[in-house]
Amino acid sequence: MPDTDQPISLPEKPALEGLEAKWNARWEENGTYRFDRSRTRLDVYSVDTPPPTVSGSLHIGHVFSFTHTDIVARFQRMRGREVFYPMGWDDNGLPTERRVQNYYGVRCDPSLPYDSSFQPPEKPPKQPISVSRPNFIELCNRLTVEDEKVFEQLWRYLGLSVDWTRTYATIGRAAQRVSQASFLRLLKRGAAYQLEAPTLWDIDFRTAVAQAELEDREQPGAYHRIRFEIAGGPEGGHYAGDRFVEIETTRPELIPACVALVAHPDDHRYRPLFGRDVVTPLFGVSVPVKAHPLADPEKGSGIAMICTFGDLTDVTWWRELSLPVRAVLQPNGAFRHLTWGGAGWETRDAAAAQGAYDQLVNLSAAKARAKVVELLQQSGDLIGEPKPITHPVKFYEKGDRPLEIITSRQWFIKTMEFRDALLERGRELQWHPEYMRHRYDNWVNGLAGDWCISRQRFFGVPFPVWYPVTADGNRDYAHPLVPDESRLPIDPSTDVPDGYTASQRDQPNGFAGDPDVMDTWATSSLTPQVAGGWLEDPDLFSRVFPMDLRPQAHDIIRTWLFSTVLRAELEHQQLPWAHAAISGFVVDPDRKKMSKSKGNVITPMALLEEHGSDGVRYWAANGRPGADTTFDPGQMKVGRRLATKILNASRFALLQTEPKGDVTAPLDKAMLLNLARLVTFATRKLEEYDYTSALSEIEKSFWNFCDDYIELVKARRYGDFGADSASSANGALLVALETYLRLFAPYLPFVTEEVWSWWRSGSVHRAPWPAAGALEQIAGEGAEARFYVDAQLANGEIRREKSLQGMKIKTPVNVTIAGDTDMLNSLRMVQLEIGSANTATIVFQQGEALQVSVLPSEEPGGSESHP
């Protein structure tokens, strides 16, 4: 029997308004969600929270998926696990960099020393001020702190049961320290390395990008059919008598970068040419014709031009066929100056080549293409007209122009040699839903190279290395200088390596800092280590790692999820978490992903204020793991109605609690048995991360409880049939109320806490999750679930008949119920309640199926329904 362990205090007219503010204040005051670090790993349930990007704004999709995590966290907390639920802010990376530049009117110049007295002007100046990287980071911290306050306010209002003393930022000290230390350890073990190699390059951001950040976009282009002269004239094979071989390309501007032609080894058309040279049009460079199985005889003319570099296939061919490099593009995407005729640029006519090439210098790829086409037409080397096509082109996901491939020095983390281990980890991980595993497998199987983690940007975690500068002023990349781990985090643009003085920076026989920063994912791939205090607090780390849950969206499986698995494999040789719960997107009614602009039109806060946090959470809870869910204010209204119903039903249950005693009435016992079944079902579903199925059953059961059980038990509860049956009803009502409040608590934290406070001390969110066994015990001997089920069935039939006959609920009636022996035996146990609820006099009749007939009676009903 639940105790009203404090005097019951019921509001006259309970309402949902203001519950968010009221309870957030109490939860904060009482430390309701504070993590108790004295608990051991087995008792802990730890969550690797996704840090939202702070430079944008939170949208409805965030509210959606973060609610899912919170439901799971609250459930686990009530199950007795100590929940480690931190919150991170992703303020590291390009988006913040751009925002800070515009907001303060500054530009980062990593060559400048730190200026501790620097203050940005009131208004951003027209001419941006150059500041050092540490100054820049200070400004980023200053601005993001403001944004993070707004985010935290929204999360609190939504009711996330986060421990707000445990926040971290991806640009914060802890994250930098962890990122740098992990990097240094990888470097020491040879799992991180530096390489000068062709790299995917964004010409606008002027930085390398990783495979995971690519996306294909359909772009208009054209096949250009171009002839190459066969060196040494016509001879043999298919090409007997031909002076030329024709290729097709979408990038004719790269002819000056051409290093070979390639065809499939089995392609009989081109076999005679293998081993021979051809001459590039316009530039007169002799290049070999090579054979390689990647060449597709079906594509174009079946023979392709290899340039350094037009696409990733070029890189493969270049590497596997050991071809030279002829680089023509600069980091900004424009053609560079170069002199023809020298080493590597041999041509049979240097003057002609120079004359053609000089017309391309400083042009973008698109403009150079038009110019080359013009030149090819003049020279007669373009065969026919270009054929327009649309084809997929690789872009940086945040970029506006196609990526180029440019040779540069970059840091990599080894991934290719761990591919099998990573696939195995993917199998070990428990995915929710299961099928999301395929995305991971797909990605790992498709990995094309090691992970490029360096970015030629400023606002990120710096690489904690310097290079010795030789006597002749060159950097000695082969022997990087690294700090001791205890010095971390460091910024090599201002900090000085051990054994050197600041005056030796960039001097002969001195040192130079690595200018690059790490990719955002190189830091956020370490969120379990950052949040769990890997280096700062090993004791804490041992209590929370490996974590239980990684919640995230499916679009970043290839980035965040994959890279976190990789880092944990490299660092700890184990999975970073046991479960991954993948949430879907919020889509608008046209099945399109909700755009940011749309999300901004309906701000999350406005939704929460209109429908209440519990209402919005209810809608979110209807989105199963992995399923895209339609934005639907209608569901939020339904959720709000449910919350209101909980207020009112609870008020009814608590309005009169005396006399209160053991549960003895068959209907009451049966109701509790059914509740026990619900608890069993909901618990199983929640353990399986199927919070949606659990909620829908809890909700269905609760509405039945309100509309059927409460109506059936009302007269008895008011004392119409004596104190004993009233005390059973009161006892059962309180048990049921307590159970429903706990079942709803993970979903509707505000209304359940409010009602809990009317009659119980402490927080419902720290109360134990209901146990089916306890309910069965209260129901006791002789309880049978079907009494409740049959009572609802018969009650429904009588209501329907009365409604169809146009009667009022209170119209007295004579009811004949026919049914088989079992049914009649069952209904006799609840005859009193069915009769009183319908003002009916009931007669039973042996029959086959349940059949109910209703006739109006002359006398006031009810009295004759006494047993």
Add this chain to the structure above:
RNA sequence: GGGCGGUUAGCUCAGUUGGUAGAGCACCGGCUUUACACGCCGGGUGUCGCAGGUUCGAGUCCUGCACCGCCCACCA
């Protein structure tokens, strides 16, 4: 090109191991029932994407196809 998911009432979605199609919303009718009009009672609505197959029986299993969405792919 490869993979994954979806296609069930006007809308949003459930349909557990194959056994006569469900819920909510919306809509319509009725109800001042002392917890609740943010309520209560009742009502109609479906060739379960298409075509085959297995089975006594298929929304559910198998095969193929179509459409929608997403992921991946070396894109000359």
